[in-house]
Amino acid sequence: MSLRYLTAGETHGPQLTAIIEGLPSNLTLDFEELNFQLHRRQKGYGRGRRMQIEKDTAQIVGGVRHGNTTGAPVAVVVENKDWTHWRNIMNVEPIEGTDEEKRRVHRPRPGHADLNGGLKYNLKDLRNVLERSSARETTVRVACGAIARQFLAEFGIKVAGQVIRIGEIEAPVHNLSIDELIEQTEASSVRVVDAETEKKMEAYIDQIKEDGDSIGGIVECIVEGVPIGLGSYVQYDRKLDARIAQGVMSINAFKGVEIGIGFEAGILRGSQVHDEILYSEEQGYYRASNRLGGFEGGITNGMPVVVRGVMKPIPTLYKPLQSVDIDTKEAFTAQVERSDACAVPAASVVMEHVVAWEIAKAFLEKFGGDSMDEIKANYNNYLAQLEKY
Numbered sequence: 001m002s003l004r005y006l007t008a009g010e011t012h013g014p015q016l017t018a019i020i021e022g023l024p025s026n027l028t029l030d031f032e033e034l035n036f037q038l039h040r041r042q043k044g045y046g047r048g049r050r051m052q053i054e055k056d057t058a059q060i061v062g063g064v065r066h067g068n069t070t071g072a073p074v075a076v077v078v079e080n081k082d083w084t085h086w087r088n089i090m091n092v093e094p095i096e097g098t099d100e101e102k103r104r105v106h107r108p109r110p111g112h113a114d115l116n117g118g119l120k121y122n123l124k125d126l127r128n129v130l131e132r133s134s135a136r137e138t139t140v141r142v143a144c145g146a147i148a149r150q151f152l153a154e155f156g157i158k159v160a161g162q163v164i165r166i167g168e169i170e171a172p173v174h175n176l177s178i179d180e181l182i183e184q185t186e187a188s189s190v191r192v193v194d195a196e197t198e199k200k201m202e203a204y205i206d207q208i209k210e211d212g213d214s215i216g217g218i219v220e221c222i223v224e225g226v227p228i229g230l231g232s233y234v235q236y237d238r239k240l241d242a243r244i245a246q247g248v249m250s251i252n253a254f255k256g257v258e259i260g261i262g263f264e265a266g267i268l269r270g271s272q273v274h275d276e277i278l279y280s281e282e283q284g285y286y287r288a289s290n291r292l293g294g295f296e297g298g299i300t301n302g303m304p305v306v307v308r309g310v311m312k313p314i315p316t317l318y319k320p321l322q323s324v325d326i327d328t329k330e331a332f333t334a335q336v337e338r339s340d341a342c343a344v345p346a347a348s349v350v351m352e353h354v355v356a357w358e359i360a361k362a363f364l365e366k367f368g369g370d371s372m373d374e375i376k377a378n379y380n381n382y383l384a385q386l387e388k389y
């Protein structure tokens, strides 16, 4: 059975829920580390007031005993603290009340799922759309990814993320190791490694917010220690770079994905793009560069996996754009809901976990087994095979 999960829950409902299937038994979970990852997603300069209300904590309500997975589906719950303020508005049972009391949404926000969702599901209260389309759902996606990340760590695979750009401001290129990158971005409010860029980005976000506007950016995820051979060229849906791209594109507000140098590959010559092959006794086969971001033929080549994603600006604007009231069809400005001005730093944490998930899934497909011991034996066997090749 391949690794998979489903999520359920609304942004202002009682909780988000995820059920993960396909995890092996005897994976020891570090709950503190899991909650640390949820906490990281909540941070980042430019977030709105909601993040001050929530204190995201994962409750594991199935599939784990005494800290270890059992092989059964793992069920994860994250409560919405804000629900206490929305209890009546979000009631499952019918309740009497005016539109105002029900916080009905009827002036769709351009760029959010409001209008498309309303038309598609024939919903006249667009709250029914935004409650589920909200990026609040990424909380439990991070919880699932954090478990995947712990699984990968058992095999020495490390995941880092950083912000490359917020609007007009670009972070300078650096040469840090993955451990240094993890440490330094962790200490930054915008998840960059130098203090000067951090200050510039903060001031820029302040200005955008003051203007009643929003801003997007570019984020990067790096995964080190990935073995050669995950994914496959033999079938379109087994290409791991393609699966990672789908995962990244599925994050709310993401509009594009690049692997390695990505779109630059359309500008440069072949001799400037392809990574030359080298061999040494200690390292085996390796590459002189990593422009292709760790992939050839949809298969990992042992170099770090490097993925970039672009996030558009947040659709909810405090100075709203033109829209149409779905009741009267009259021109109106879009509804204003409480909102972030910039969620790029938070989104980079989401991307790390989405990428970790896809790699863990491909890892399990290759070295699959029902327990950690079985997977480790399969993995070591494969490493020995590579060595003999």
Ligand SMILES: Cc1cc2nc3c(=O)[nH]c(=O)nc-3n(C[C@H](O)[C@H](O)[C@H](O)COP(=O)(O)O)c2cc1C
Pocket: 048, 111, 112, 113, 133, 134, 135, 138, 251, 252, 253, 254, 314, 315, 316, 338, 339, 340, 341, 343, 346, 347, 350
């Ligand atoms: C971490 C994160 C936080 C977000 N916060 C908001 C927000 O506060 N307000 C908003 O309108 N959109 C926010 N978004 C973006 C919307 O969820 C997204 O634009 C919407 O679901 C429509 O989907 P699409 O942009 O992928 O087409 C956020 C996205 C992410 C990843």
Ligand SMILES: C=C(O[C@@H]1CC(C(=O)O)=C[C@@H](OP(=O)(O)O)[C@H]1O)C(=O)O
Pocket: 011, 048, 049, 050, 051, 054, 133, 134, 135, 136, 139, 252, 337, 338, 339, 340
């Ligand atoms: C709740 C989260 O992000 C939310 C994502 C979001 C949206 O429309 O996507 C809108 C906002 O919701 P609210 O109106 O309740 O403040 C964000 O706060 C979160 O990231 O946990």
